Amino acid sequence: MIVRDSVASGSGANLTVHFRRVRRLEWIMAGLCATLLAGYFVGPAELGLESPAARVALAGLVLLSPIFFSSLLFGVLFDGADDVGAAYASSLLGSVLGGLAEFFSGVTGFKALSLLALYLGAYALARRRARLALPTASARDPRSSGSLK
Secondary structure, eight states, X not given: OHHHHHHHHHHHHHHHHHHXXXXXXXXXXXXXXXXXXXXXXXXXXXHTOOOHHHHHHHHHHHHHHHHHHHHHHHHHHHHTOSOHHHHHHHHHHHHHHHHHHHHHHHHHOHHHHHHHHXXXXXXXXXXXXXXXXXXXXXXXXXXXXXXXX
8 A cells, every 4th residue: 555655646746747847946855854854753643643544644644745745856856857867877776775774764763764864855955056056167267168269
């Protein structure tokens, strides 16, 4: 059931990127961070829900919301990638490392996995912003016009 719902969440994110033309990475990262923090601090037990169906629904929402936002993030970044092969390879490597981290969450706990995901997301966003803020070689050197005269 979780695999089916994960695929549905990822597919919904891809459709959102395609039809809604989502482009604001800051909003996507804010949603990802908010859902990871919600999963860290608020669980079904903390809300005191009586109904087992409500607890399962809330647990599914808390667990699958980060998958939706990370799929949105992937879709936006993949859509704007210059090198599709490198973008796909990076995604595949991230999936393998994420699976490894999920495996170790059986030992460290799910909350530790949420903290790791928050840290890695913040690190990746900071690296992306730093890379985008760097001027290109032609902007740094006025003598470089890009032509071979």
